[in-house]
Amino acid sequence: MRNKGLDAQGHIEREGSLGRVPHVFRPVVAAARDRLLDVYGGRLDSAYLYGSIPRGTARVGRSDLDLLVATRREPTEEDRDAARSLGEALDKEFPEIDGVGILLYGRTRLLSEPETYDLGWFVACLCTPLLGEDLAEYLPRYRPDSLLARETNGDLALLLPRWRERIAASEDSDEARRPLVRFMSRHLVRTGFTLVMPRWNGWTSDLGEMAGAFGAYYPGRAEELRMAAASGCEPTGDARVLRSYVDDLGPWLAEEYARVHGVKAPRPDGIA
Template identity: 55%
Template structure:
């Protein structure tokens, strides 16, 4: 493992700032047609005055996607909204791509309004995510003028310092999952979230960034060896949820509450969004 005083190989430049991960040049050849079709379908489904910019994130722009296993992740920055028509258009493109390309295991889009993304509330959450972990696909890079980011406790708090609030909902969804497919999908999403939360818990001490789930679990394990086995199991289940049918309940009743409490003790709670009038 790279030592905490050396940022080389840790997703940072020589000055300790995040280096944007991923690029269109890294998209593996089997996924190039998917990305091209995504661009074409977005242009068809969204009017130019609605869609400001589009981004890719995840394993495809990082160059680590596996045909038939990896999903297609995209983020759409809208002029305003998003509204029901925007969500319907996004869902339609997701379904069309999933049906047309067997090399992806589903497509999922995040939608956010430009003013919200660039507002103070999202400065250390979604704005950081887009600026550092998303690859520009179409339109201007709306985060280009933002200050650069370092792996600080503030960033850790504002990205994942709300697990204690989300945990009851996770348990409710797990209890309500009626089919194996639904359970697997939930296991995949929750385990990914827990591994990333575990990593950001120790991110400022480690002094770097990784999106690799296995590496994230190992970095976490270095600082919290008593919980290493559970975190490693979560990382494995995030890739192959069907192989771990009973793990989700164990994590939600063991690792997750410990992680939520420890996160609050180390970094504090993520700021609540402002209340409307």
């Protein structure tokens, strides 16, 4: 029987490794590693891959390159501008990838108590070390319990107004809406999965498997999440999909999540 991503003690196993990076994506990973050192130098604490490339499931020309960068101090606007420029350059240079996403955080925040079951868990379980010290050494082991569910995705109600603003501000074209459909589809599927994660008692990053686990407990909404999983992999720019997310599926999911797990603890100084 499949172990559902857990070790023998019931902790979530770290997914991904540099050894799983498909050969075709290794040049862009190597370029990203070298350029991160050039761009951040001594300000860089550590860097990680996450997503389909280190899991070995990336598709040529369809998958994006996902990176998390930890800086020694809280990142500045200059640091964020440098990350955007680096991502745009890599995306333009390497046709094997479809976009680059770079998350940028200070080491202190990643290891802070409020982030232990959110960003800390993300680093320890979903990120593959690429450069520098592995911050997972300072973090606990994690179980697929209600605390983890609440702190990872218990903020959907706060996000929905921002999503509506992004949809309203986007250009009226399929091309402009496609990235929004992909992002929001994936977020909703992951939220639906973590809603049932403690009952399912495991972890997966496969969108189809996530939707299937959710559907076993919420059959009335199963088809919606299955379709969202498909849109997360093969997004279209259908405006009706986005409206259904922010007017129906998203609000229902936020309400049910709060009922089952509660809401995510507020972050200090208004940090989301």
